Amino acid sequence: MKLLDEKGRLFGLINLIDLLVLILVVAVLAGGAYKLTRPSGSGAGDAGEKATVLALVSNVSQYTVDAVTVGSTVYDPTSKGHMGKVTNAEVVPHRQPVPTADGPVLMAEIPARFDIFLTFEAVVTVTETAVRCASYDLRVGATVTLGSRDFMVSTTVLRVDL
Template identity: 30%
Template sequence: MIDNKGRLFGKINLLDLVVLLGILAVAGRFAYGALAGQEAAPAGQDQTIEMTFRVPAVTQWTVDAIKVGDDVFDSKSNTWMGKIVAVDAEPALIAWEVADGIVSYESDTHFDLYVTIRGPARVSPNGITMSGIEVKVGRSIQFKSAYWAATGTTVAFNLTPDQQ
């Protein structure tokens, strides 16, 4: 079946055949994943939600810069996520490792911010997306506005906020 030049049936190079089959397998896997994913995902329901994210250990400058009414964008895609409806600041809890263990104290100079934004979302059994960006509790997202940028962790959703 394989001749002295390494060709299968004297016509096909065995190494070229293996490479070609590998490329076809990878392309087929991506095509199947794309087609199956489109068919399996339910459409979801559009609604307005509130999402709260925590921005840890920021300075007073950041606290002063983030204001209710600011438009919030995803930093990576520059996609509009919503408007800020609440900002709460509390002293940051700083942990310090010492010889006897870990000591924690409230900082006088740094704050943990809890920022709540309201915006349009698609809610489905597969998850929640705001402006096409998947958001989940515990996920870190980089946010920005015209005047500030911060990295926060999503801590809560309110799927049926009171419309004001």
Template identity: 30%
Template sequence: MIIDEKGKIFGKINIIDLLAVLIIVVSVAAVCFKFGFSAHKNVGSAGDEITYVMKIKAIRDISADALNIGDSLTEKTTKKKIGKIIDKRVEPAKEVVNKADGTLTGEVEIPERYDVYITVKGSGTANDTGYFLDGTYQIGVFSSVVFSSRYIETTGTVTEIK
């Protein structure tokens, strides 16, 4: 008989102990598969060029003038370089206004405020899980980025990744 009257296999191993060991082995195998042999492999390298467009909404003209083509940008929390400005477009800032009766008007220009679109080229990794600037800072469309240049610190929203 394989299991005796005390619940031991071959008189030596307890069934509960065997189940605990099997659970541990299966867990270790699952972790190894997920992080070592998973189908998610890089399709790019750290030297990839990532070009993206950010919108800085409703800033003053002095702030818009502080963003210049050629400026290097640094992400605020990680202090990592996230690229250089290669193009800039300035438009009058607009917003939709909610009237007192609850209806919305069309877009109305905000006086003395500007929306600035900057195109930034940075190096990083582009793979099947996303875009990572400087190999670590992940961006995506609609992600918010707090950054600084030589003259300004502000927040932009990624509107496009090329």
């Protein structure tokens, strides 16, 4: 028995192009089924542990200060995973080193710029290697982007309390 017959059918059963189209349709259906049935992995619905995370939002304007409010729900803009709720937002003037005329460098307040110490409650998954929330490993010094309906900020994790 030949691989292709005189009509171009594979083993005399199905046309080669029809077979390729059939394989493509099955692959698309399998991919769609996988996407719909896989667990989300966002941490929102998982029965994980609660953690309190303190993060620093540095050198922002008054507009950002006004947008960050206690009670806001924050999410991971990359994975769209739920991260938690803002429980506290302490605003302090932004300070940075400024050289003086006589030589020493002093920490001076920068007008109209602020730092926000943002505390949020998160549902996390704790493993031997990391404390994970949405797509982030929450470690001191890690940069985490938080989004909400009203703001999106880049933060530096200062503390994670389980």
